[in-house]
Amino acid sequence: MALSDGVMRKAILSYLYVMIWIALSFSVIVYNKYILDRKLYNWPFPISLTMIHMAFCSSIAYLLVRVFKVVEEPASMTRDLYIRSVVPIGALYSLSLWFSNSAYIYLSVSFIQMLKALMPVSVYSIGLVFKKDTFKSDTMLNMVSISLGVAIAAYGEAKFDSWGVMLQLLAVAFEATRLVLIQILLNSKGISLNPITSLFYVAPCCLVFLSLPWMIMEYPLLRDTSSFHLDFVIFGTNSLCAFALNLAVFLLVGKTSALTMNVAGVVKDWLLIAFSWSVIKDTVTPINLFGYFIAFLGVAYYNHSKLQALKAAEAQKKAQQADEEAGRLLEEKEGEGTGKKSETQG
Structure with a gap:
């Protein structure tokens, strides 16, 4: 009975983690759409919004890692590794967030x-390019479908916008490349970053990379817009939701698996469509x-x-x-037999 209670408790907690992640992911997407859409809040500055998120997340992550020491830094993270591995990942992440937020306009x-939904296609294709995946005809057929x-x-899209589609496809491509490079540049070296340490290392890179296009594209517009003022309630709660989403990812993947998050993502997508x-x-x-x-x-x-591949790998390991x-x-x-035989002969 105790085992059944334990299993039931674990199942309930897993569903709770999934619901928290879906709620936060749902909230961040809808909130970003509300801020950026010209017909809603009408603040069409995606680079600025992304930089606000990164500045907020950098600050909180720094406090958690360096001041309160809630999370430990990887001991193997050197300056050379940071430049060769984390900086490229940060550049890709900044582009992914920039184009993804721009698409909401x-x-x-x-x-x-x-x-x-093209994310698996992009990850698999880029994995083939970097030789992290092997070509399989059934997998390719799945990608084609x-x-x-x-x-x-x-x-069938009623309000098709080719520029918006291109921005979103670029965001998917950059995000898929980032995920593959994490496997190549970090995981292959035995370095695993949770969302907090990821933000600690990557978010400052994003700020630096985004600062140049921001200075050229958005700063002049914001400077010349006399009616602009930063609403700390709107942008503060929006940034807090973005940071909480990273914690929810850490909780969900850490307590269940990345595959669970992928499955939950499909449920979230249907909810967002509805x-x-x-x-x-x-x-x-x-x-x-x-x-x-x-x-x-x-x-x-x-x-x-x-899932089947993971189960097979786990069974092989056992x-x-x-x-x-x-x-x-x-x-x-x-x-023991050799020892007893020696004692008998002695």
């Missing part, structure tokens, strides 16, 4: 979520839904395949450990 929340579904959804249609009153056409449903099936199959343990016991018995 031109596209609906629902259509952006449909385009984000996802791409086809997104293409149908795009064909919210976008029912509350924001974005137009969602039947062709939109049909195309995204095809992409959804492809993503679901992709997640299922990853079998290897069992073989090693059996070998060790056999050696101990042989050693």
Whole structure:
């Protein structure tokens, strides 16, 4: 009975972590859309918004890591490793956030979520380029089905904006490249960064990289806009939601798995599409839904395949450990037998 209670408690906590992550991710997406959309809050400065997020997250992460020492820095993080590994990852992250936030000005929340279904396709393709993945015909067929579904959804989009689509596709490409480079530049060296240490190292890089386009593209507009004033309630709560989302990722992945977050992401996307249609009153056409449903099936199959691969790897690891343990016991018995034989002969 105690075991059943323990299993039930673990299941309840897992669902709680999933709900917290979905709620925060949902809130950040809708909040960013509200701020950036010209018909809502009407503050179309995506670089500035991203820099505000990064400045806030950098400050909190610094306090947690250096002042309160809630999280320890990786001992193997050297200046050379930081420059060669973290800086490129920070550059890609800044571009991903910049273009992703920019897309909210031109596209609906629902259509952006449909385009984000291309993330597995992008990660797999870039993984092939960097030789982190091997080509498999069934996986490629799965990627084609996802791409086809997104293409149908795009064909049925009522307010299609080619510039917005290009921005979102670039954001997906940069984010996928960042994820692959994390595996190559950090994980392969035995360095694993949780969201807090990631922000501690990466967020300042983002600020530096974004400062140049900000000075050229947005600062002159903000300087010449006499009516502009920074609403600390709006931007403070928005930044707090963004930081809390990073903590929720840490909680969800740490207590469950990255695969759980991928599956929860599919649920979140459907909720956002429903919210976008029912509350924001974005137009969602039947062709939109049909195309995204095809992409959804492809993503679901992709997640299922990853789960099966993880289970197979775990089973192989357990079998290897069992073989090693059996070998060790056999050696101990042989050693005991040799010792007894020596005592008899003596």
